Amino acid sequence: MKMTMPEQNTAEATTQTAAAAKPKISAHGVSVFYGDKKAIDDVSIDVHTRYVTAFIGPSGCGKSTFLRSLNRMNDTIASARVEGEILLDGEDIYRSRMDVVQLRARVGMVFQKPNPFPKSIYENIAYGPRIHGLASSKAEMDRIVEESLQRAGLWEEVKDRLADSGTALSGGQQQRLCIARAIAVDPEVILMDEPCSALDPIATARIEELIDELRGRYAIVIVTHSMQQAARVSQRTAFFHMGKMVEYGKTSDIFTNPREERTKDYITGRYG
Numbered sequence: 544m545k546m547t548m549p550e551q552n553t554a555e556a557t558t559q560t561a562a563a564a565k566p567k568i569s570a571h572g573v574s575v576f577y578g579d580k581k582a583i584d585d586v587s588i589d590v591h592t593r594y595v596t597a598f599i600g601p602s603g604c605g606k607s608t609f610l611r612s613l614n615r616m617n618d619t620i621a622s623a624r625v626e627g628e629i630l631l632d633g634e635d636i637y638r639s640r641m642d643v644v645q646l647r648a649r650v651g652m653v654f655q656k657p658n659p660f661p662k663s664i665y666e667n668i669a670y671g672p673r674i675h676g677l678a679s680s681k682a683e684m685d686r687i688v689e690e691s692l693q694r695a696g697l698w699e700e701v702k703d704r705l706a707d708s709g710t711a712l713s714g715g716q717q718q719r720l721c722i723a724r725a726i727a728v729d730p731e732v733i734l735m736d737e738p739c740s741a742l743d744p745i746a747t748a749r750i751e752e753l754i755d756e757l758r759g760r761y762a763i764v765i766v767t768h769s770m771q772q773a774a775r776v777s778q779r780t781a782f783f784h785m786g787k788m789v790e791y792g793k794t795s796d797i798f799t800n801p802r803e804e805r806t807k808d809y810i811t812g813r814y815g
C-alpha cells in the first residue's frame with residue numbers, strides 16, 4: 544500500500560494548505576458525563592479537512608465518547624450529557640434548532656463492527672440519499688450508488704451483484720460498504736471508531752489505503768487502538784488519558800518527540 548508518512552512528501556503541501564484553512568470542527572471546553580461520571584474533561588481541539596486525525600489512548604480513556612460527541616451520537620445514550628461547545632463550520636451543533644439527521648449526514652460515522660442494513664448492496668447505499676432527497680430520478684440514484692461504491696473501492700467487486708444482500712459480503716467488503724453508505728449522503732466529516740478492529744490484516748490494509756484516498760475530500764477522525772495504524776494513516780494525533788486530552792499535534796511529533804511524559808510512556812508501551 545501507499546505509505547504516506549506524515550508531512551514527508553506531496554501530502555505536505557496539502558497538509559499545509561489545510562492547516563491554513565478554517566477548522567471544519569472546532570471543540571471548545573467539551574466535557575461529557577454519563578450520569579454523574581465525567582468521561583471527558585474539558586477537551587478543546589480543531590479538526591481540519593484533508594487531515595486524518597487519530598485519537599489514541601488506553602482503553603476507557605474516553606476516545607469513543609469524545610468521537611461520538613462530534614455528531615451528537617451520544618444523544619442516543621439516555622445518561623449522556625455534553626457540556627461545552629462544538630462548532631461545525633462555525634455553527635454550534637448542540638443548539639436546539641440543529642437538525643440531528645442532517646448533522647449525521649454531514650458528519651458520518653463508521654463503526655467498529657461493520658453494520659450493513661439487512662438489505663441489498665444497492666439499497667444500503669440508496670437509503671440515505673433517498674431520505675435526504677438527493678436523487679430526483681432512478682438514473683441519478685444509480686449514479687450516486689456507483690460513485691459511492693467507486694470511491695469506497697468496492698464497485699469492481701460488487702457491480703454485478705448489486706441486488707445481493709450487503710450482509711453476504713466479507714467483513715472487509717462490509718466495512719467498505721459502510722464507508723460507501725456514509726459517502727453517499729455527501730458528508731464533510733467521517734468519524735471512524737476503530738474501523739479495522741474486526742478485520743484481518745489484508746482487509747485492514749485496504750481500509751487504510753482507502754482512508755488515505757478519502758482524506759483528499761473530507762475531514763476524517765479515527766479512533767484506533769493501534770499506534771502503528773495511527774502513524775500510518777494520520778497527519779494529526781490526539782492522545783487521551785483518563786478523560787483528558789493530554790497532547791495534540793503532528794503525528795510525526797507525537798510519535799517521535801512527544802512533549803508530555805504521559806504520551807511518551809504510552810507510545811513506548813509503558814502502559815496501555
Ligand SMILES: Nc1ncnc2c1ncn2[C@@H]1O[C@H](COP(=O)(O)OP(=O)(O)OP(=O)(O)O)[C@@H](O)[C@H]1O
Binds near residue numbers: 577582600601
Ligand atoms: N454508555 C455508557 N454508559 C456509561 N458509561 C459509559 C458508557 N460508554 C462509555 N462509558 C464509560 O466512559 C469511559 C470512557 O469510555 P469510552 O468507551 O469512551 O473509552 P475508549 O477510550 O473509547 O475505550 P476503548 O478504547 O476501550 O473503546 C469509560 O469509563 C466507560 O466505562
